[in-house]
Amino acid sequence: MRLPAPLRLGLTGSIGAGKSTVARLLRGRGFTVLDADEQARAVTADPETLAIIEAGFPGVVVGGVLDRSALSARVFGQPEALARLNVVVHPRVRARMAELEAAAVRSGARTVVQDVPLLFEGGLQTLFGAVILVDAPLELRLERIQNRGGLTRAAALARDAAQMPAEHKRKLADVVLGNVEDEAALERQLDALLAERGWTG
Numbered sequence: 001m002r003l004p005a006p007l008r009l010g011l012t013g014s015i016g017a018g019k020s021t022v023a024r025l026l027r028g029r030g031f032t033v034l035d036a037d038e039q040a041r042a043v044t045a046d047p048e049t050l051a052i053i054e055a056g057f058p059g060v061v062v063g064g065v066l067d068r069s070a071l072s073a074r075v076f077g078q079p080e081a082l083a084r085l086n087v088v089v090h091p092r093v094r095a096r097m098a099e100l101e102a103a104a105v106r107s108g109a110r111t112v113v114q115d116v117p118l119l120f121e122g123g124l125q126t127l128f129g130a131v132i133l134v135d136a137p138l139e140l141r142l143e144r145i146q147n148r149g150g151l152t153r154a155a156a157l158a159r160d161a162a163q164m165p166a167e168h169k170r171k172l173a174d175v176v177l178g179n180v181e182d183e184a185a186l187e188r189q190l191d192a193l194l195a196e197r198g199w200t201g
Contacts (some may be wrong), residue, residue: 008129010119029194029201138142
């Protein structure tokens with residue numbers, strides 16, 4: 001017996017916008033949320049994939065483990081290098097996401113949210129019934145990134161520059177959640193959206 005296809009929602013947002021917060025809130029409301037970044041980490045732990053990455057970017061695999069900082073330094077701000085990496089990683093991530101979605105549907109999920117940072121950059125919007133964009137002004141996003149540590153302002157700007165400009169994303173999104181206040185305000189927006197669209201987990 002063929003199971004009915006789920007409602008597939010895309011969730012995306014520029015770095016520091018608050019996409020991960022919305023993903024957490026959706027999980028708390030019973031939604032199945034599949035994380036493309038999490039699957040990318042799993043994919044890049046696979047020895048076969050690591051060998052391909054090392055061949056293209058010598059020195060970024062140390063002792064059989066990907067040095068993510070070294071790889072990031074090689075690709076961010078370098079569009080051609082980033083494109084070469086994406087050709088290796090993205091198809092493998094999409095395959096894993098499809099497998100996880102199928103498993104969720106077999107377990108009874110009616111709605112599946114795919115959390116994909118580079119959703120629009122990959123031209124994936126046609127795969128979803130609707131795409132939710134979490135958005136915030138650049139300076140606010142940079143402040144959040146620096147407050148949580150791990151990236152300098154320059155590194156954060158380089159990552160932001162490697163993504164599609166936020167104004168283009170807003171035009172492509174079906175729904176925009178503006179994350180410019182606190183989490184409670186974002187939560188109210190999300191609950192209003194879910195009620196308006198009738199989306200349930």
